[in-house]
Amino acid sequence: MSNYMAVVEYDGTCYSGFQIQLPDRRTIQGELEKGLSTVLRSLVKIGYSGRTDAGVHAVNQVINFRTEKDIDLYKFAWSVNSLIPEDIVIKSIKEVEESFSARRDAKFREYAYYVVNGSCQSVFLKKYSILITKKLDLNMMKKAAGIFVGTHNFRSFCGSTDDNSKNFVRKIFKFTISKSRDNLIVFSISANSFLYNMVRIIVGTILEVGSGERNLESVKRAVTYEDRILAGKTAPAKGLFLTRVVY
């Protein structure tokens, strides 16, 4: 039995998220397992670094799967890519130790969130960013981001379906906000792992700071008092990308 790790990219626009759900929902996992199973002529189940929500994109999602078949890696990736939908691609694949798990062995995950802060949005970014026309205060948003760095209980920043999780403590290693040409603001955040909707709620909260609807004290309160009601709106899925998983 050999264990393979693959790096996968996808445009999440037309999917109900990564993880397989009801049979009538299109999911990234579903399409990948179908493609892999067809080429390997046996039922393949994949492991993955973490699920992404409906509409969220990934440039470097990591999966792993086991098979007894011998694989010519280059041809194999090519075959699977020609079977799966156009908006999913296996970028690379390699054999790894039998014990490797894409989820368990991940040291940290990195996400990016894209916000266009201007009067209009590039047609090439509409599916991959949100538009905010009101001028955002970049400095205040950077200060707000600083509040999240470190180890905290992120219960206030967790979507409802994860409410039964035992442990809401996560460690954010790095959180930067930068602005580039064309009024594009990029949030880049890495943590050991993320709760359901965590990045989107954190970004939504910081955007309220940037637009002057919320002050830094209120962000600190949301972190301290562990209640979803204290945090901001959940930012839309389409601006979010899983950018990196480090092992």
Add this chain to the structure above:
Amino acid sequence: MSNYMAVVEYDGTCYSGFQIQLPDRRTIQGELEKGLSTVLRSLVKIGYSGRTDAGVHAVNQVINFRTEKDIDLYKFAWSVNSLIPEDIVIKSIKEVEESFSARRDAKFREYAYYVVNGSCQSVFLKKYSILITKKLDLNMMKKAAGIFVGTHNFRSFCGSTDDNSKNFVRKIFKFTISKSRDNLIVFSISANSFLYNMVRIIVGTILEVGSGERNLESVKRAVTYEDRILAGKTAPAKGLFLTRVVY
């Protein structure tokens, strides 16, 4: 009567080109004139720097139109953008001299063509680049590009529907080919103006040089002997962008 110049961006994937044709074809011009006419409540005809073919994109197409109505520029662009399809956007608009013509006054046009040279294509680039898996010789392609720079008769590099044009002489000011991360090769070419399909036939010819199917002598012959049969294939529309028009 006031004259306005607007910079327009579009994803050409779903359009039969820029220029209005048969009434049942979707065109960029058709959608823009419909949107402008609706907001201005009178029939608007636009001028433009040049038409782009079916499937070709633009980040900075320039148009102009005349109207007797007073315009609040910011609100006006916002109104038109909310009426026209998602894959077209007016990026900016300003009043210009009565005599300004987007076509006649353009000093030069710049196009970019995107080629992914690797084993697979990013899902985010599939609609905006072509994939060539065979390793391309970048140095040979740069040499081939050099042959085109300057003033030449480009009859060999002109699509058939323009065969009745009187004048095939054009001046290419600059032509660079560069390679970035992710195996992305970018052709960047500027000229006083371009013939029908000219960029795509030039790129197609140079790609044949890059893959070893054609030598530099054969490119020189194609430039010298003014016959379409001597040049290479027309590269697909989807890799091509109108990037800049300078006045």
